[in-house]
Amino acid sequence: MDNTNVLEVKDLAISFKTFEGKVQAVRGVNFELKKGETLAIVGESGSGKSVSTKAVNRLLPKKNSIIESGQILYEDKDLLTISDKEMQSIRGNDIAMIFQDPMTSLNPTMQVWRQIAEPIIAHQNVPAEKAKDKAIELMKLVGIKNPEQTHKHYPHQFSGGMRQRVMIAISLACEPKILIADEPTTALDVTIQAQILNLMNDLKHKMETSIIFITHDLGVVAQMADRVAVMYAGQIVEIGTADEIFYNPMHPYTWGLLASMPTLDIHQTDLYNIPGSPPNLLHPPKGDAFAPRNDYALAIDFEQEPEMFKVTDTHYAKTWLLHPDAPDVTPPAEVIRRKAKYEALFTSKKISSQVGGEAIGSRG
Amino acid sequence: MAAEVKEKNTIVEIHGYKKYFNEGKKNEVQAVKDVSFNIYEGETFGLVGESGSGKSTTGRSLIKLGDITGGQILYKGKDISKISGRKQLLDFRKSMQMIFQDPYASLNPRITVKDIVGGALKVHGLYKDSKKRTERVYELLEAVGLSKEFANRYPKEFSGGQCQRVGIARALAVEPDFIIADEAISALDVSIQAQVVNLLKDLKKENNLTYLFIAHDLSMVKYISDRIGVMNSGRMLEVAEADELYQAPLHPYTESLLSAIPTPDPENERTRVRTEYDPEYHNYKDLTKVGLHEIAPEHFIYCHEDEIELYQKKRERLMREGQKYA
Numbered sequence: 081m082d083n084t085n086v087l088e089v090k091d092l093a094i095s096f097k098t099f100e101g102k103v104q105a106v107r108g109v110n111f112e113l114k115k116g117e118t119l120a121i122v123g124e125s126g127s128g129k130s131v132s133t134k135a136v137n138r139l140l141p142k143k144n145s146i147i148e149s150g151q152i153l154y155e156d157k158d159l160l161t162i163s164d165k166e167m168q169s170i171r172g173n174d175i176a177m178i179f180q181d182p183m184t185s186l187n188p189t190m191q192v193w194r195q196i197a198e199p200i201i202a203h204q205n206v207p208a209e210k211a212k213d214k215a216i217e218l219m220k221l222v223g224i225k226n227p228e229q230t231h232k233h234y235p236h237q238f239s240g241g242m243r244q245r246v247m248i249a250i251s252l253a254c255e256p257k258i259l260i261a262d263e264p265t266t267a268l269d270v271t272i273q274a275q276i277l278n279l280m281n282d283l284k285h286k287m288e289t290s291i292i293f294i295t296h297d298l299g300v301v302a303q304m305a306d307r308v309a310v311m312y313a314g315q316i317v318e319i320g321t322a323d324e325i326f327y328n329p330m331h332p333y334t335w336g337l338l339a340s341m342p343t344l345d346i347h348q349t350d351l352y353n354i355p356g357s358p359p360n361l362l363h364p365p366k367g368d369a370f371a372p373r374n375d376y377a378l379a380i381d382f383e384q385e386p387e388m389f390k391v392t393d394t395h396y397a398k399t400w401l402l403h404p405d406a407p408d409v410t411p412p413a414e415v416i417r418r419k420a421k422y423e424a425l426f427t428s429k430k431i432s433s434q435v436g437g438e439a440i441g442s443r444g
Numbered sequence: 445m446a447a448e449v450k451e452k453n454t455i456v457e458i459h460g461y462k463k464y465f466n467e468g469k470k471n472e473v474q475a476v477k478d479v480s481f482n483i484y485e486g487e488t489f490g491l492v493g494e495s496g497s498g499k500s501t502t503g504r505s506l507i508k509l510g511d512i513t514g515g516q517i518l519y520k521g522k523d524i525s526k527i528s529g530r531k532q533l534l535d536f537r538k539s540m541q542m543i544f545q546d547p548y549a550s551l552n553p554r555i556t557v558k559d560i561v562g563g564a565l566k567v568h569g570l571y572k573d574s575k576k577r578t579e580r581v582y583e584l585l586e587a588v589g590l591s592k593e594f595a596n597r598y599p600k601e602f603s604g605g606q607c608q609r610v611g612i613a614r615a616l617a618v619e620p621d622f623i624i625a626d627e628a629i630s631a632l633d634v635s636i637q638a639q640v641v642n643l644l645k646d647l648k649k650e651n652n653l654t655y656l657f658i659a660h661d662l663s664m665v666k667y668i669s670d671r672i673g674v675m676n677s678g679r680m681l682e683v684a685e686a687d688e689l690y691q692a693p694l695h696p697y698t699e700s701l702l703s704a705i706p707t708p709d710p711e712n713e714r715t716r717v718r719t720e721y722d723p724e725y726h727n728y729k730d731l732t733k734v735g736l737h738e739i740a741p742e743h744f745i746y747c748h749e750d751e752i753e754l755y756q757k758k759r760e761r762l763m764r765e766g767q768k769y770a
Contacts, residue, residue: 124633124634124635124636125604125633240495269494269495269660270494270660270661270662270701270704270705271494271700271701271704271720271721272494273704273706274703274704274706274718277706278718296633296634297634297706298634298708299663299705299706299707299708300706301708302706302707302708302709302710302712302713303706303710303713305710322710323710323711326708326709326710327710327711336635337634337635338708340634340635340637340638341634341638341663341708342663342664342666342667343663343707343708343709350642351638351641351642351667352638353635353638353639353642354635354638354639355639357603357605357606357636421709421711425711
């Protein structure tokens with residue numbers, strides 16, 4: 081992994097027009113994607129994770145979505161301002177997407193090889209016969225058995241896991257620089273999920289693709305991600321390396337997410353839960369959107385939105401708890417256990433860089 | 445299964461249960477081939493397996509949605525296939541209720557929450573006075589953590605977690621003894637899953653319920669269940685107490701299933717070894733000596749008689765080594 085950014089999203093804000101008014105689905109999102117890395121975006125339904133990434137590929141409905149502000153920079157171009165034609169040459173070619181439901185996102189009336197060959201024919205101007213060979217090769221690559229025969233099959237003749245492999249083959253057809261995977265394994269069984277995740281990791285190393293991996297499953301994140309962004313109510317509330325997020329989380333929402341996951345530890349007795357439900361983004365609350373559900377909320381949380389506080393060069397969190405004047409709080413037991421594990425890992429030198437625990441300043 | 449536990453009361457007994465769809469036709473599907481297990485009163489029995497393993501079919505047969513092909517299902521000592529007529533069926537369903545997977549699809553979108561929850565009371569002729577019935581609906585909504593102002597709203601006005609709470613309130617309305625939760629939390633977000641699971645746990649304590657908890661999320665199943673059954677391609681492959689199963693998963697399928705769960709711990713994930721399961725493993729040619737055998741007290745494995753000793757040794761080793769999947 082080198083340090084060049086292949087994608088930069090700056091101050092992105094997106095709203096949807098509805099009968100009741102404007103829903104502010106994404107409210108100021110900043111992140112960058114480095115070459116060859118996997119950035120996981122986690123959050124609950126409605127947190128804006130899918131909307132932000134659909135904006136990258138310009139797949140939002142024109143009719144009712146409004147880009148309020150922001151830039152999406154890819155190779156010195158702002159993807160939000162280029163023409164539709166230019167976007168078409170990038171979509172599926174440089175930036176490809178894997179969708180959640182392999183049944184509804186494949187064409188049921190088209191043989192699978194044609195669907196895999198479609199982007200190759202469209203972007204690379206290759207004759208159909210050659211594209212067919214490439215499609216069969218891709219099917220082999222993603223582990224579909226006997227592609228010489230099965231390439232003529234229709235989606236319904238494949239199982240869910242195999243269909244998702246077809247989806248991956250389509251997305252890889254043009255060797256994209258960026259792959260956006262929107263909950264690619266949520267509809268699959270755990271054993272099949274493990275196979276697909278392994279496959280994606282292998283392909284990433286082979287092809288040096290950068291991946292944006294959207295999911296709500298923190299287990300999958302731990303397995304896939306180099307860096308993690310946690311989204312809540314249309315904003316990134318914490319971003320950092322996987323180790324920083326899992327072993328030294330700073331935001332109470334991240335604490336809640338980690339503590340509400342059951343572990344396979346046989347001695348676990350009670351499960352933490354985050355009370356209430358996410359805010360209605362028709363009228364986002366004043367101050368910190370998470371405050372009403374936050375056991376650690378300070379008075380200021382209800383008045384003023386916190387800024388992104390810097391923890392380390394790679395780790396930022398949007399919570400007033402990191403302000404120098406904030407009181408000391410004790411995080412949930414599960415988070416303390418994680419921090420201890422991190423210390424232990426660091427002293428045994430399994431992890432190369434230590435995560436600072438202090439707020440160093442703010443990025444404002 | 446032998447009657448090895450005398451002090452616990454069995455509420456459900458399933459013996460050699462089979463369920464084939466399109467029986468005898470060309471497109472016959474043997475959804476459940478051979479399943480036997482007991483559920484004790486007051487426990488939560490977790491049923492896990494991948495899609496197509498027959499776990500949901502088992503749950504549906506248990507609540508008598510459709511007839512079974514073979515075997516016997518006893519509920520409170522009575523054969524459920526002998527239940528006939530509206531009166532008997534009503535009594536049966538009053539005692540056993542179900543919570544479904546999709547919180548939106550399982551609630552009638554055209555009637556209010558009051559009618560959804562109250563409907564169950566009406567059907568069973570409970571709380572005939574409409575004012576008292578409304579009171580009871582308010583009580584139930586509050587029991588599942590919803591405010592009584594919600595009673596006049598429609599399902600579409602709720603979030604997924606709230607809808608699932610309405611589904612739970614409906615199941616609780618008739619004061620059942622036994623509840624089948626078929627993937628009741630799978631469609632919900634992580635933070636909401638924890639809320640619903642904690643609610644189910646609390647309700648169980650307050651109302652002396654017994655649960656059959658069907659799911660594919662093994663970490664949640666472990667957290668809520670007392671005992672767990674693992675199913676694959678229509679067979680029960682392993683039954684054990686939850687802690688025992690996670691400490692000493694004996695059947696290779698259980699092992700592969702446990703090793704496939706991603707844990708929220710990057711260091712763990714980096715060092716994890718995953719095992720794959722070859723379904724040929726339990727394709728025994730001669731089925732005469734094959735069945736659920738007890739390896740240790742309360743720990744059953746689907747295997748050939750000759751394999752029992754092997755599994756016993758494996759168990760001893762795993763118990764000595766301590767926990768593998770933490």
